[in-house]
Each structure stands twice: as structure tokens, then as C-alpha cells.
Amino acid sequence: MIQPAVPINEKERLNALSAIELLQGVSEEEFDNITQLASYICKTPISLITLVEDEKNWFKSNHGGPPITETERKYSHCGHAILEPGNVMEVKDTRQDKRFCDNPFTTNPDLPILYYAGMPLLDNDGFAIGTLCVLDTKINRLSDEQKTALKNLAKQVEKLFELRRKNLHLEKVKKQLDDHNSLLKDFAGVVSHDMKMPLANMIITADLIKARYKNNVDEKGQQLLLNLKKSALKLSDYINGILNHYESDRIVASEEVEFNLHHLLEDIIDLLNITDNCEINFPPENMLLKCNRAALGQIFINLINNSIKYNNKDKIVIDIESAMDENHYYFTVTDNGIGIPEDQLSNIFKLFKTLYVTDRQGNQGNGIGLSTVKKLVESLDGKISVSSVLGESTSFKFDIKRA
Structure with missing residues (x-):
């Protein structure tokens, strides 16, 4: 051998x-x-x-x-x-x-x-x-x-x-990317949390200076303080958006529970503390849902809040519809707001993509909210789409999988 x-x-x-x-x-x-x-x-x-x-x-x-x-x-x-x-x-x-x-x-x-x-x-x-x-x-x-x-x-x-x-x-490669993404998410979370308190102090300080020294600050100074406050509020809103976006994974991990749709929507309206002349019409049927309540609530909060912010009508009208089959729940949120240009419909769910329009208070969006909505919907095994008539209405349709 x-x-x-x-x-x-x-x-x-x-x-x-x-x-x-x-x-x-x-x-x-x-x-x-x-x-x-x-x-x-x-x-x-x-x-x-x-x-x-x-x-x-x-x-x-x-x-x-x-x-x-x-x-x-x-x-x-x-x-x-x-x-x-x-x-x-x-x-x-x-x-x-x-x-x-x-x-x-x-x-x-x-x-x-x-x-x-x-x-x-x-x-x-x-x-x-x-x-x-x-x-x-x-x-x-x-x-x-x-x-x-x-x-x-x-x-x-x-x-x-x-x-x-x-x-x-x-x-x-995927593991490396996941690790890097996790580090970025942690970094974004830490930085965002650390920035919230200084920003809150800036907003409060601007109001205090304006109130306490109103007789010593001329009109131009008052305007500068107002601009400072607006900038701080905008940055605060931006930070909150980032936190919501990166915390959506945690929200999706929440347990699935049974709850009534009307009760969820009532809680959201109370949370938003709506002061504008606004009419929100619930679905006729108060469906009993079994799914991730926290995630669905976050979706509705973003969509309803956008319907209110981006609306130039004297009376805001928001219609919410619902339906279900054996596998999915279906929802529609329609408003009578400013609408979305047709050539921008494909961009609105992209992170940090804005339409360069101002909201009801004259502030520009940050392009985070609808990206978070899409991420949440897809995490719940669903899809979301949008249709709009410029100057008249916008309608978001989405579905999520039943438990």
C-alpha cells in the first residue's frame, strides 16, 4: 500500500x-x-x-x-x-x-x-x-x-x-451591518436623550427672558427670542421624531392584546390635545381588534397629527374607516388638507425626505414621521399606500396582520 x-x-x-x-x-x-x-x-x-x-x-x-x-x-x-x-x-x-x-x-x-x-x-x-x-x-x-x-x-x-x-x-456582512446599525441606533438614542434637556431649558429661558425683560428688550430683540424658541422647538420635534423612529422596533415587540378601535382612537385624541377646529369621524363599527395596540396607536398618532398639521382649511375634517377579513385589518385615514403633489407621492415614506412645505403653524416637517409609520406597518406584516388630490385631500390606506 x-x-x-x-x-x-x-x-x-x-x-x-x-x-x-x-x-x-x-x-x-x-x-x-x-x-x-x-x-x-x-x-x-x-x-x-x-x-x-x-x-x-x-x-x-x-x-x-x-x-x-x-x-x-x-x-x-x-x-x-x-x-x-x-x-x-x-x-x-x-x-x-x-x-x-x-x-x-x-x-x-x-x-x-x-x-x-x-x-x-x-x-x-x-x-x-x-x-x-x-x-x-x-x-x-x-x-x-x-x-x-x-x-x-x-x-x-x-x-x-x-x-x-x-x-x-x-x-x-449582514451581521456586521446589523452591529453597526445597532451602534448607530444606540448613539442616536443617547445623543437625542441628552439633547432634550438643554433644548427644554433653551425654550423655557427664551420665554422667561421675554416675560421678565419685556420692557428692556426692543421689538427686534423680542423677534430674536421668538426665533430662538421656534428653532429650539423645531429641533426638539426633530429629536422626538428620531427617538420614535428608532424605538419603533421596541414598540413592535410589544404584546398583542384585545381592544376596541374606538377606545384606541379616543385615547389618541386625548393625547394629541387638539385645539384647532377639528372634526374626526370614527368608523361606524367599533371593531374588536387583537394585534399590537402600541404599534397601531403610534401609526394613528402620526397620521392624524399630520392630517391636522398640514391642513389650511378653517375646519379640519378627518375620516377614519376600517374593515377586516380572515387575515388582516384594513384602515383608511382621509383628511381635507393641503394634499400632496403627484410627483412627490413616491417619496413621502423615505426617511428625512420632506416636501418643503410648512404646516399650520408655519413650521417645516423633518421627514421622519411617515417613514416611521411605514416601518411600523411593514413590521406588522402589512402595507401602506397614499393617494391625494392637491389642495383638497389626502388618503392613507394601510393594513396589518391579525393575531
Whole structure:
């Protein structure tokens, strides 16, 4: 018996095998299908996908062979096969080959391996990491067509290996992006929270100066204080938007509960403390819902608040409709506000995208609210859309999955 030689690129070859991170001893259907097909085409009882490590071989797929998962490399047929990448190594009678004549697999009285044919499996850089091989307990010989088929099947195994390597790479990239995104979210949260108190102090201080020193500050100074307060309020609103956006993941994680739609809407109206001349029409039916109340409430808060802010009518009218089927709840929020230009409808759900229009108090939006709404809706396995008539109305339709 002659033990297989070690390839000159052994280190790189082993690194290539390790990079695929195949699960040893775990049967996978896509590999088992190939070994089953190889045995059928080559008319052999045994077919293996063998991976050659530094001291052992182990079988990614074992069709028809003994119930073992690995063998020692020094007795390996495949260890010899990988020395000639690109070629099928065929041994018609192992008893007549000096490399295998007294090999334990050849001399095994219960299951002698007298025939072997193996096609090396190459990674994307050409390193032979194993073989697709067929074995028989009697002398055999493959036809040219069978050898071609074995090569083609080996290429399919190589494609599975490469696909796995790429998926592993994408998973690692995704994890890195998730980690970076998590850090950014934490950073945004910390900075936003830390900025809220100084901003609140600025707003209060501006009001105090204006009230206490009103006789000492001329009209221009009063206007400057007003501008300072407006800027601080706008920045505060911006920070609150960022916090709501990044806290939406936490909101979505809230438990699903049963509640009445009208009760939810009444709580939202109380929370918004609406002072404008505003009529909000509830759906005729007070549906009993079972879903994420916190998330649905945040969606309605943003949509109703926008309907009030971006409205130039003397009387604000907001109509809310609802329906449901076996799988989803459906909602519509329609207002008689300023509307949205048709060429901007596709942009309004993008984070930080604004329409460069002012609200009822003359302030410009920050492009966070509707992005948060879309994120919440999609997190609840739903979709949202918008339609609008400029100067007349805007209608948001969305659905969420029932619990």
C-alpha cells in the first residue's frame, strides 16, 4: 500500500475547505440527491462526497456505504485522487494497483472495495478539497459517458460549495451591518436623550427672558427670542421624531392584546390635545381588534397629527374607516388638507425626505414621521399606500396582520 502524498498547496487547500464551514455528520438533501444520482448513473452500489482534511476524510454524503462518517486519510483513495485536479481517477481493480492492493478497504472480507472512481471537487480558486466518488465491491469500469456525467455532477457539488461560501460571506456582512446599525441606533438614542434637556431649558429661558425683560428688550430683540424658541422647538420635534423612529422596533415587540378601535382612537385624541377646529369621524363599527395596540396607536398618532398639521382649511375634517377579513385589518385615514403633489407621492415614506412645505403653524416637517409609520406597518406584516388630490385631500390606506 502507498499512502497518498501531501499536495504542495496543502495549507491553502485546507483553508479553502475550512472557509466553506460545512456541517460534519449532518445530512443535507441537495448533496444526498447528487450521490444517489451518481450511483444510479455509474451503476455502483456506493457513492460518496468525501472531504479530505489533514488527517482524516469525512463524508458529506454517503449513499449505500457503511454507516460511518469518516476514515483515516492514510488509507484514502480520495487522498490520491485530489493529487490530479480536473481528472477522474479510476481504479478498475484495487487488488492490481500497488497503491491499494493491501489497503484495509481492499482486504476487508465483509465489504471489499475493489473498484473506485473519483472526481476531485475544486473550490473557486482551484484547490481540491475532496471528491465525488463511486465505489463497488466488484471489478468495474465506467464508460466515457458515465465519466462525463460524474464530472458534471461534481460541478454541481462545487456550485453548492460556492453558494454556501457566498451565503456565509453575506451572513457575516449582514451581521456586521446589523452591529453597526445597532451602534448607530444606540448613539442616536443617547445623543437625542441628552439633547432634550438643554433644548427644554433653551425654550423655557427664551420665554422667561421675554416675560421678565419685556420692557428692556426692543421689538427686534423680542423677534430674536421668538426665533430662538421656534428653532429650539423645531429641533426638539426633530429629536422626538428620531427617538420614535428608532424605538419603533421596541414598540413592535410589544404584546398583542384585545381592544376596541374606538377606545384606541379616543385615547389618541386625548393625547394629541387638539385645539384647532377639528372634526374626526370614527368608523361606524367599533371593531374588536387583537394585534399590537402600541404599534397601531403610534401609526394613528402620526397620521392624524399630520392630517391636522398640514391642513389650511378653517375646519379640519378627518375620516377614519376600517374593515377586516380572515387575515388582516384594513384602515383608511382621509383628511381635507393641503394634499400632496403627484410627483412627490413616491417619496413621502423615505426617511428625512420632506416636501418643503410648512404646516399650520408655519413650521417645516423633518421627514421622519411617515417613514416611521411605514416601518411600523411593514413590521406588522402589512402595507401602506397614499393617494391625494392637491389642495383638497389626502388618503392613507394601510393594513396589518391579525393575531
